[in-house]
Amino acid sequence: MPEGDTVLQTAGRLRTALAGQVLTRSDLRVPRFATADLTGRTVLDVVPRGKHLLTRVEGGLTLHSHLRMDGAWRVYAPGERWRGGPAHQIRAVLANAEHTAVGYRLPVLELLRTRDEAKAVGHLGPDLLGPDWDPDTALRNLLAVPGRPLGEALLDQRNLAGIGNVYKSELCFLARATPWLTVGDLAALTATRLVTTAKQLLEANRDRPLRTTTSTAPRGPAPKERLWVYGRRGRPCLRCGTPIRTADQDSRPTYWCPRCQSGPTH
Numbered sequence: 372m373p374e375g376d377t378v379l380q381t382a383g384r385l386r387t388a389l390a391g392q393v394l395t396r397s398d399l400r401v402p403r404f405a406t407a408d409l410t411g412r413t414v415l416d417v418v419p420r421g422k423h424l425l426t427r428v429e430g431g432l433t434l435h436s437h438l439r440m441d442g443a444w445r446v447y448a449p450g451e452r453w454r455g456g457p458a459h460q461i462r463a464v465l466a467n468a469e470h471t472a473v474g475y476r477l478p479v480l481e482l483l484r485t486r487d488e489a490k491a492v493g494h495l496g497p498d499l500l501g502p503d504w505d506p507d508t509a510l511r512n513l514l515a516v517p518g519r520p521l522g523e524a525l526l527d528q529r530n531l532a533g534i535g536n537v538y539k540s541e542l543c544f545l546a547r548a549t550p551w552l553t554v555g556d557l558a559a560l561t562a563t564r565l566v567t568t569a570k571q572l573l574e575a576n577r578d579r580p581l582r583t584t585t586s587t588a589p590r591g592p593a594p595k596e597r598l599w600v601y602g603r604r605g606r607p608c609l610r611c612g613t614p615i616r617t618a619d620q621d622s623r624p625t626y627w628c629p630r631c632q633s634g635p636t637h
């Protein structure tokens with residue numbers, strides 16, 4: 372699942388390609404909006420909200436999309452070959468004279484009135500990379516249901532927006548808690564630090580092409596191992612050498628070090 376930083380970078384690329392320019396092509400390949408035509412309208416802005424993308428168009432309209440598991444927006448120059456996937460996976464095409472943006476495998480694609488954006492994204496908690504970031508509210512939301520496993524609470528975008536599967540595993544490692552430890556069993560200081568760390572990690576990766584959690588220096592050489600535990604099944608923990616374990620939580624793979632992290636395991 373894309374993380375908040377991926378969505379932010381996608382929004383940046385779409386904004387560069389589309390904002391301030393008149394659309395010369397608009398093709399929404401979902402039944403409900405197949406006849407909608409945005410041609411002739413100027414794209415005003417492309418705004419990320421958590422893992423949602425809001426493409427605002429002249430005339431008070433917003434094209435809302437969500438990448439969910441493997442959706443993507445790609446930007447192409449005129450004449451360039453589209454390589455984001457087979458044609459039947461294309462859900463949207465927006466183009467101006469210089470750029471064509473193609474949305475692949477978008478599970479959510481809908482046209483809204485801009486003033487109704489809250490209906491699509493109003494349920495989100497504070498956005499780790501957004502102007503509304505509010506650590507106190509995020510922390511309160513995260514701890515609201517004491518019996519909830521930490522991994523689930525971190526992924527719930529209503530608590531705080533922007534954490535996907537990779538950051539979930541990494542943050543649990545950094546908090547030294549398994550993803551199954553209930554938030555009620557998290558020490559107060561650990562919980563506060565976890566929210567601060569989440570913000571630092573996403574900020575550090577805001578513009579990075581390759582996500583890393585093992586180095587938070589925004590520039591400088593990439594570390595040899597970019598992630599502490601995610602995707603490292605059976606390989607030695609970077610802290611203690613114990614083989615990293617993996618299991619599903621909510622049917623998505625989660626990774627942890629059985630020695631560094633305490634708490635129940637699935």
Ligand SMILES: [Zn+2]
Pocket residue numbers: 608609610611612613628629630631632
């Ligand atoms: Zn370890």
